[in-house]
Amino acid sequence: MGVDEVAVRAAAEARRGFILSNLDSMSLKSCRMTLEQDMGLETGALKQHKDLLSRLIDEFIAERDARPAAGGKANKEAEEDAEEEEEAASEEEASEPDYDDSEDEGRAKKQRKKGGAAKPAKRQKREEKAAKPSGPRQYGKRVEKLRSVCRAATITIPPSLYSRNKEEGALEAALEELLAKHGLDADSGERAIAQVKSKLTIQRDLDGIDTSNIIEGGRRRRGAAPVSYKALVQPASDDEEEEEQSGSEAGSDSDVEVPSGSDVEADSDDGGRAAKHKQKAAPAKKRQKQAGGSSKGKKAKAASDSEEEASSSEEEEEPAASEASVEEAASDSDGEPAAAARSPDENAAARGNGSGGRKGSKPPSSSKPAAKKRPAASLEDSDDEPTFDYTTLAAATADLQAWVPAKVEGVVQQEHATALRLRTATESGWLWLSYHARTAHVGVGDGPARGAAAELYTFGSQLQATLRGLVLTRIWMPTPYERVLKLAFAQRPGEPPAAELVYECMARYSNLLLVGPDSTVLAAAHQVGQRMSSVRHVQVGGRWDPPPPASGLDPDACASAEEWQEVLCRLAAEEPADRRPTLQQVAVRGFRGVSPQLARDLAQLAGVDPHAQPAELSPQQWAALWQAWQGWLAALSSGSFAASACPSSGAYSLLGVQPQPVPSLLPFLAAYYSAEQRADAFVALKQQLVKAVAGAIARLQKKVESLQKQGGDGDRHQATQKQADMIMGNVYRIPAGAASVEVEDWDTGAAVTLALDPEKTAVENAEALYKQARKQRRAVEQVAPLLEAARGELTYLSEVELMLQQLEGGSHLAALQEVQSDLVAGKYMKAPPEAALADKAASKARKAARRSASSGNTGGGAQDFRRYTSPSGLAVLVGRNSRQNDTLTMDMANPGDVWMHARGVPGAHLLMRVPAGQQPEAADLQFAADLAAWFSKARTDGKVDVTMCDPKHISKPTGAKPGQVMVRKESTVVGRPDQSAAAASGETD
Numbered sequence: 001m002g003v004d005e006v007a008v009r010a011a012a013e014a015r016r017g018f019i020l021s022n023l024d025s026m027s028l029k030s031c032r033m034t035l036e037q038d039m040g041l042e043t044g045a046l047k048q049h050k051d052l053l054s055r056l057i058d059e060f061i062a063e064r065d066a067r068p069a070a071g072g073k074a075n076k077e078a079e080e081d082a083e084e085e086e087e088a089a090s091e092e093e094a095s096e097p098d099y100d101d102s103e104d105e106g107r108a109k110k111q112r113k114k115g116g117a118a119k120p121a122k123r124q125k126r127e128e129k130a131a132k133p134s135g136p137r138q139y140g141k142r143v144e145k146l147r148s149v150c151r152a153a154t155i156t157i158p159p160s161l162y163s164r165n166k167e168e169g170a171l172e173a174a175l176e177e178l179l180a181k182h183g184l185d186a187d188s189g190e191r192a193i194a195q196v197k198s199k200l201t202i203q204r205d206l207d208g209i210d211t212s213n214i215i216e217g218g219r220r221r222r223g224a225a226p227v228s229y230k231a232l233v234q235p236a237s238d239d240e241e242e243e244e245q246s247g248s249e250a251g252s253d254s255d256v257e258v259p260s261g262s263d264v265e266a267d268s269d270d271g272g273r274a275a276k277h278k279q280k281a282a283p284a285k286k287r288q289k290q291a292g293g294s295s296k297g298k299k300a301k302a303a304s305d306s307e308e309e310a311s312s313s314e315e316e317e318e319p320a321a322s323e324a325s326v327e328e329a330a331s332d333s334d335g336e337p338a339a340a341a342r343s344p345d346e347n348a349a350a351r352g353n354g355s356g357g358r359k360g361s362k363p364p365s366s367s368k369p370a371a372k373k374r375p376a377a378s379l380e381d382s383d384d385e386p387t388f389d390y391t392t393l394a395a396a397t398a399d400l401q402a403w404v405p406a407k408v409e410g411v412v413q414q415e416h417a418t419a420l421r422l423r424t425a426t427e428s429g430w431l432w433l434s435y436h437a438r439t440a441h442v443g444v445g446d447g448p449a450r451g452a453a454a455e456l457y458t459f460g461s462q463l464q465a466t467l468r469g470l471v472l473t474r475i476w477m478p479t480p481y482e483r484v485l486k487l488a489f490a491q492r493p494g495e496p497p498a499a500e501l502v503y504e505c506m507a508r509y510s511n512l513l514l515v516g517p518d519s520t521v522l523a524a525a526h527q528v529g530q531r532m533s534s535v536r537h538v539q540v541g542g543r544w545d546p547p548p549p550a551s552g553l554d555p556d557a558c559a560s561a562e563e564w565q566e567v568l569c570r571l572a573a574e575e576p577a578d579r580r581p582t583l584q585q586v587a588v589r590g591f592r593g594v595s596p597q598l599a600r601d602l603a604q605l606a607g608v609d610p611h612a613q614p615a616e617l618s619p620q621q622w623a624a625l626w627q628a629w630q631g632w633l634a635a636l637s638s639g640s641f642a643a644s645a646c647p648s649s650g651a652y653s654l655l656g657v658q659p660q661p662v663p664s665l666l667p668f669l670a671a672y673y674s675a676e677q678r679a680d681a682f683v684a685l686k687q688q689l690v691k692a693v694a695g696a697i698a699r700l701q702k703k704v705e706s707l708q709k710q711g712g713d714g715d716r717h718q719a720t721q722k723q724a725d726m727i728m729g730n731v732y733r734i735p736a737g738a739a740s741v742e743v744e745d746w747d748t749g750a751a752v753t754l755a756l757d758p759e760k761t762a763v764e765n766a767e768a769l770y771k772q773a774r775k776q777r778r779a780v781e782q783v784a785p786l787l788e789a790a791r792g793e794l795t796y797l798s799e800v801e802l803m804l805q806q807l808e809g810g811s812h813l814a815a816l817q818e819v820q821s822d823l824v825a826g827k828y829m830k831a832p833p834e835a836a837l838a839d840k841a842a843s844k845a846r847k848a849a850r851r852s853a854s855s856g857n858t859g860g861g862a863q864d865f866r867r868y869t870s871p872s873g874l875a876v877l878v879g880r881n882s883r884q885n886d887t888l889t890m891d892m893a894n895p896g897d898v899w900m901h902a903r904g905v906p907g908a909h910l911l912m913r914v915p916a917g918q919q920p921e922a923a924d925l926q927f928a929a930d931l932a933a934w935f936s937k938a939r940t941d942g943k944v945d946v947t948m949c950d951p952k953h954i955s956k957p958t959g960a961k962p963g964q965v966m967v968r969k970e971s972t973v974v975g976r977p978d979q980s981a982a983a984a985s986g987e988t989d
Contacts (some may be wrong), residue, residue: 003041008049009036012056019057020064028054029157034627039746047204050156058157064167084375109768140168145186191491195498198465199522201402202540281335282891365544388441388673388767389595391636393483393505395654396442398639399665403444404430406472407495413446413460416677418512418525419448422472432670433503436509437526438679441501441668442485462523463514466499473497481593483528497514502544515544552592556633561626565614567591572614583617583625584610601655602628631655643668682813686804691817692829693801699795707787710779723754724769727762734762796961797817797828799906802937803881806908814864815880822883822962868909868981870929875913878935882963885909886956893951898925900932903945903972907936911951925973932983933975946975 012019013037032046032053039046046053059251081728139147149156155178162248165171180184182196263337264731330460406422413419413587418435422429430447434440474497478486483505488497499522514523521544528538537549558564571586581589585597606624608617617625632655635641642656652658652672662668727734730743737758745752756765800819807815824831865888866878877892879885886909893899898912898920910932925948933944949970956965977983 003039003045003049003050007039007054008035008046009056011039012053013637014038016060020060020390023061024160026058026160027086027158031057031159037961051151054156054159058162061159061162087269139171142186144174144177145173146172148183149186149188149193151174151177153184153193154184154200155179155184155196189666195466198462202462202523219649222751249285249810268544332381376564380946387507387595387597388439388483388669389620390481390483390593391484391595391598391632391641391654392669393442394639395641395665396475396644397477397485397667398641400431400442400444400475401639402477403429404472408467408470408472408489411460411461411464411467413457414448415457418460418463420467420472421447432674433501433512434677435505435512435671436504436673436677437508437510438680439505439673440505440510441673442505442666442671443668443673445670445674446665459523459525464499466514466522467501469499479549482547482549484546506547513538513544519544537668550592552590552594555593555629556590561622564626564629565622569614580613580615581607582611583614586614594968597653598632598655601657602632602651604657605631605655643667645672678813679809682809682816685813685816685820686807687745689816689823689829690801690880692823693797693804696828697801698824700790700797704787704790704794707783707790710783717773717780720769720776721773724766724773726752727754727756727769728764731766736761738762792964793826793961795906798937798965799885799963802906806935807880812864814838815884818883819881822881826961856987866935867984869926870912870922870927871918872921874920874924876928876931877911877913878931879909879963882961885963887964889951889954890956895950895952896946897951898928899951899954900928900946900948900973902932902936902938902975903947905937905939905944907932910935926975927981929975929981930977931975931982933977933978936977939977941977944975944977947971948973 009489014033015031015038018034019026030049032050033043035053036043051762068506101454101720104739110419144337147157149155157175157178161174161178165174171801176185179188184196217373236967256395262692271739275587301935400805403422404426406424408420409423409428410421412421417432417434420431422431427982429444432441432443432445444751450611456540465571467489470491471493471497472487473490473493474486474488476486485503485505487501487503489501490497497517500515502511502515504511504513511528512525515521521538521542523538524540526538527540528536536545538848553567558567567590568583568586572581575581583603584596586600587594587599588596600610602625605628608621608625635654639798641654643652643654643658644656644663645652645662645668646658647660652662712959718750726743726746727741733743734741734756738756739758740753741754741762742751744750756762757768760768800823804819820829820832823829864880865884866880868876868878877888881886889899889909891923893911894913897918898913900912901907910928912920912924912928929946929948933939936944938944947967947970949967953968953970955968
């Protein structure tokens, strides 16, 4: 709830004296925090009233500056009045005669003298002083202009600036200096002011947030100790840039737990690091001691001390561990070590470096390969799909030159990618910069789907505010043989860049940063703090520096084939004979920018086995390898690559080793890696859904068992009532105190023994049984609908489980997302953060399907149904999930079509579209029945009964789950799953 301005004014008035007396040392932030404490509000509650507080302080200062003279003169007038009274009193005493006057007459005389004591000159002077105007300080046009620029850019003017510069000229100079610190002046344009405003807004959003803990751009921030962001271009005097009060700063360390072995300080020696680590851990130990009392405090202290010793020893052993982890690290593309071989600290350092095998910030010597030994067994050959290596990035950069210059029309961020809408003089498209951990890439492809969850990320909003309307003027790779790409943006072509995007494509350490012309980081997709890396930090407000170079030689460092061969052979000979690395491994290890995929392509071009030992190669093979190597270097230099792909395996190459040429590289890369990313997302989401459905089924099964126990047999109450009736029919035969009685069963004629309570009469025993029968009947009536609903849910979830089992491949990610939406709606799992946007997109798809159905389109609308064609050419559609089943049956089916479903088992809905006036043939019905049997839980059975009916005889019960329908006037046909078209083609989904 907002705070009323009247209350803020009242609180400020109450603190007027305090504020005026502490102007030189108080900032606007400290003033705001003081008022928040006075009003009992949370920290930051008055941020929305910063402008009001600034105006109030200006008024206080102006009134104080206007009143000192008036106040001093008023005091002087009071002193003059007192002197006049004393003079009048002395004159009266001197002029009074010695005779006794009456007391009343003396008082009257003194009063008359006192009233006429003021002199005319002094009275006139007081009136002139009172006539002088008082109020807010008036400024000249130049000062007002400077103040308006500050307000437009949200630059807060410290109150002390006015108190220190009372002269107009001094105030003007101070305001100009304040604007200059932000790169502005009195004549700055709207765009420059907007950029400064955006930068300050970002900084204020980060107020009180530990940016080292921010992994995604603004997502899921957690509370942390207050952090100062003075590194931004904001001046230190600006109130919003000042740190919290000293008390808050002192307590910040106690709020941060330091894990043992973490990089706390990059000191020159290990002892210094351990000391600083202990110093950080001390407040936590003190807090434990205070909370736990005397005995508990000792235990906490002992535990804390042992933790400190462990962390100190880990800090002291860190250099050796880091060296060892670098020695044994496995290389991926472009020399990046595998995660399994890294220590946690080395992983963090590599994330900051952006490449593996990098030690600190010192680049290796370019005159010889790295002398460090790494076991060849740890170097994986990784025959998986190619990674986006240096060569691929270089080829993409060469093709991107066709998009320069281009105007930025929009920016959209998704979870692990950012898309820029570019428009040139001839075309427009979306440039994708993906920093996904496994599928990071650059490409040009389709725009993001409508309803994409861009609203969840502040990083995309920052890019949109900064880059929209600018012109992409340059794209280049700033560091040779490093996967770093820069994009410069300016107001117009030929002008200096106003901002740059830095794209670091380094597998799981990929990143995207927005930097200013001075390399100041304005925004980042991932921020890397001290705890994540002790080597390289990437934080908003800091300076962006290129990653330290990877180990190894530059590929063009060898002037001759003999020197190049010697480098590779020497690297192989350094390892023991039983662990000699292959040709591919030594190429990756010895030279920067060489990935395993590139090494395999070069070997294939030369006709050499990439897994061969270098010592086993013939001179002819070495010559062919050198020729392929030189061809690769020439392609890098000229930007001319031979992109090709294999349709069957999906692998691609930039050196033309695959059979099918790629006509356009950038769209191919976007499609290739997007498919890989969808496949990863499909696997992850499917695992999540399968787990949720299995848990829900287990809970429902227990619920059904419990309800069955509560309700019991539905006919049990009738048996109880029959016993009571038989007792009442034989009351005359039952003696008092009898424990049992033998009577004749009226239905069977057999003798039945009934147990009785000997403490009760026969009538009382019958009444007790009647009461029990009524209770059992009520239980059945109450439990029956609950049991029916639970069984219905169990049937629905069994259908969903079957659909999930039959869905395979990333192309069906949309179908999985529909299942997720249904499960969230049914409260079987928690909603993801983007659930609202996903539902919005799904709703649009369903509406499109309905429109398509109403227009007679047999293509199925926007839904991704399974599609087949019967022997007579009729379209057959099969649902992939409950939502599609519902749409297929209730929205798309028309009277005269044929609807099928496997009888008595979970399965998909099948719809065969039959044109008006036409009847399906027997072969068509058998074709559809076989498919319905295949896409059911009875797939492994030889024959399956399949329900068939006209869609007009299908209805949906009120409150039924998606895909649940009621069928009337159905018939049965036998389906043969193993003879279906899906089985013949080997389909499983």
